[in-house]
Amino acid sequence: MPVKKQKPNTQTILVTGSAGFIGFHTAKQLLESGHHVIGMDNFNIYYDYTLKEARNAILEDFPNFTLYRGNIEDIEFLRAVFESHTIDKVIHLAAQAGVRYSIENPHVYIQSNIVGFINILEEMKRVGIKDFIFASSSSVYGENKKVPFSEMDRVDHPISLYAATKKSNEKMAFTYSHLHGMRCTGLRFFTVYGPWGRPDMALFKFTHKVLLGEEIEVYGHGRMMRDFTYIDDIVSGIIRSLEKPASFEIFNLGRGEPVKLNDFIKAIGVSTGMKVKKKKLPMQPGDVTKTYADISKAKKKLGYKPKTSIDEGVKNFVDWYREYYKR
């Protein structure tokens, strides 16, 4: 693979899950800042892979982007990538996401989120890369009763296998920071939404149905509270973590202002200009009633400051959706 010329003060950053929602936006931001990004993704079919291909096509337009297609649980594949480049830092976002899917398909979570995670850490150790940023999740808080959720709270009761894998990732990263001097930052993302978002998530599904004039299924009777966080705010938190390496830190990246699902749905009605027809259903297994991030630690240590209101963020999503799907 030919080595591309880089601007001074730029780095080579591996972004795993680069064709995914958060990985795509993160990689794009890094590419625009002049960094060389090594993207990695298996383009799996958990959701419509053509959306992953469309995101990736945008990244491939940058001359400072190099993509590798493969599985992070495949150690030979990883070894070849880590040997082809001198990587400065790793942002690890590839994972099997989704709470509900982990109830039906537990093994894929162990493969991608546990085996894949340890493979990345081992490769970093082998070639001597020290800086590691990785995706954790607000789901580690389970049914935490105390709000807002703080990084100091005990999180020992994951109520889905997905959450259990994310909690394990935090522990594995701690071990590698302790044993091998790696600088590891785990980011607990809170319900991320925005343009190019995930088709399995509420905003995407609701917008699709609302624009067709169809009824939407609202779990927890719409009374569940979620700390919805706009993608650009999440990316700014990731980039800030990259710029401020710590020996080991966990940060909540949320908006710090939860909203009722029913209010979020109202914003979809306003942005689409459509009447929303709701079918109210009970909570689903694995779902939590409320997520609410205490973001004071990220504000203080990273200078993280979420800026996007729900109305603005939902409008940006709906505008993107209409343009992309020609609706």
Ligand SMILES: NC(=O)c1ccc[n+]([C@@H]2O[C@H](COP(=O)([O-])OP(=O)(O)OC[C@H]3O[C@@H](n4cnc5c(N)ncnc54)[C@H](O)[C@@H]3O)[C@@H](O)[C@H]2O)c1
């Ligand atoms: N979106 C959210 O609200 C949210 C909230 C909390 C945590 N997270 C975490 O953030 C990260 C990114 O999430 P996202 O929303 O962008 O999800 P996503 O599914 O859009 O992106 C993940 C990407 O990783 C790839 N991938 C999955 N398993 C892989 C494997 N074994 N090998 C190689 N590639 C693989 C997928 O093809 C996908 O493109 C994940 O770790 C997720 O668990 C997301």
